[in-house]
Amino acid sequence: MSFLTRANCLAKNVILSTFVRSISTTKHLQLKELHERKEGSTLIVEGVTVPSPHTELLIRAEKIKDLAPVEKTEHTCYMCALDLDVKHTDVLILSQFVRTDGCMLPRRITGLCRRQQKKVGKMVSMAQKAGLMINLTPSYCKKDPRQRYAYKKFNTYFDENTIFMKKIPKPVDKFKR
Amino acid sequence: MSAAKRVQQWATFARTWHIFDCKWQDPYLSANVIKKYLMGMHKPIYHPMNDCGDVVVCINSRDIALRGDDWRQRAYFHHTGYPGGASWTLAWEVHNKDPTMIIKKAVYRSMKGNLQRRHTMQRMLIYPGEEVPEDIMQNVTNQIRQLRPVPTRLDHIPEDEVKKYPKVMEYPEDYVLK
Numbered sequence: 001m002s003f004l005t006r007a008n009c010l011a012k013n014v015i016l017s018t019f020v021r022s023i024s025t026t027k028h029l030q031l032k033e034l035h036e037r038k039e040g041s042t043l044i045v046e047g048v049t050v051p052s053p054h055t056e057l058l059i060r061a062e063k064i065k066d067l068a069p070v071e072k073t074e075h076t077c078y079m080c081a082l083d084l085d086v087k088h089t090d091v092l093i094l095s096q097f098v099r100t101d102g103c104m105l106p107r108r109i110t111g112l113c114r115r116q117q118k119k120v121g122k123m124v125s126m127a128q129k130a131g132l133m134i135n136l137t138p139s140y141c142k143k144d145p146r147q148r149y150a151y152k153k154f155n156t157y158f159d160e161n162t163i164f165m166k167k168i169p170k171p172v173d174k175f176k177r
Numbered sequence: 178m179s180a181a182k183r184v185q186q187w188a189t190f191a192r193t194w195h196i197f198d199c200k201w202q203d204p205y206l207s208a209n210v211i212k213k214y215l216m217g218m219h220k221p222i223y224h225p226m227n228d229c230g231d232v233v234v235c236i237n238s239r240d241i242a243l244r245g246d247d248w249r250q251r252a253y254f255h256h257t258g259y260p261g262g263a264s265w266t267l268a269w270e271v272h273n274k275d276p277t278m279i280i281k282k283a284v285y286r287s288m289k290g291n292l293q294r295r296h297t298m299q300r301m302l303i304y305p306g307e308e309v310p311e312d313i314m315q316n317v318t319n320q321i322r323q324l325r326p327v328p329t330r331l332d333h334i335p336e337d338e339v340k341k342y343p344k345v346m347e348y349p350e351d352y353v354l355k
């Protein structure tokens with residue numbers, strides 16, 4: 001059945017030349033890096049295939065023997081399986097989940113579950129507000145937390161317990177009935 | 178009395194000078210620790226009527242850290258005494274004016290309001306930066322442990338160490354690096 005639909009698709013591609021869709025049975029896409037270079041007056045932008053910088057040092061719970069095997073394997077992602085206690089000051093871990101401009105990567109790229117994506121995303125913004133990942137910021141950033149505006153220039157720390165709190169209690173709330 | 182006992186006697190009744198580095202410390206949490214040294218509550222001979230408090234030198238009070246959005250949520254109240262003389266100043270505005278005031282007020286507030294409190298506060302010395310006068314620094318014999326570890330910035334870690342650090346996330350195969 002699937003073969004038939006694929007054949008139909010290919011036939012469509014032949015007839016309608018405007019709608020081009022390439023179908024391949026093997027992986028032809030690879031991790032790429034965009035390079036810009038100038039030759040004379042022409043600007044050449046090319047995607048260069050690069051090996052992933054993370055592959056050799058990758059840590060997975062399946063490979064660690066001391067970790068107890070998790071029963072419900074279908075509901076856990078790799079961060080839940082590792083069971084790490086990550087704080088917002090652990091910039092060496094959090095910097096793996098961001099682009100070079102300090103923006104959190106979406107879930108289809110990080111491959112986390114919903115809860116972990118929310119948690120890591122909040123901790124990335126905590127680290128950015130505390131000025132701990134100042135080299136992973138947009139190019140227009142001043143790159144110095146002390147140059148920031150008003151209250152943002154002073155040191156701030158965060159409590160990770162507030163991430164999944166529905167309502168963060170204010171100091172005056174304890175006097176209310 | 179043996180020599181060791183005699184030294185113990187001197188050490189009990191002498192005023193010890195402690196130093197506390199406020200870098201990345203919450204002033205309201207560290208006030209509870211500083212208070213104990215100022216009042217002498219860490220000594221077994223402590224009594225409210227007993228003048229056994231120590232001296233605490235606080236350095237780097239400019240680099241204190243407040244939790245969450247406290248810099249713009251916390252307000253300091255002052256009243257001049259005249260009608261309409263009330264004013265509320267936010268924590269970051271106070272810290273802009275005087276970088277030693279927040280830690281000073283935090284320690285003052287943590288102690289019970291009695292006649293002794295003003296005299297106990299006189300034994301606390303606060304400096305906004307690293308520089309402490311030489312005649313004060315030569316008295317210091319003890320360091321109070323910090324409550325929170327000072328976080329390391331990513332750009333202060335050497336680049337090859339960042340690359341060598343074990344990785345958790347792996348890019349999908351068709352990702353374009355940005």
Ligand SMILES: [Zn+2]
Nearest residue numbers: 077080113116
């Ligand atoms: Zn998960």
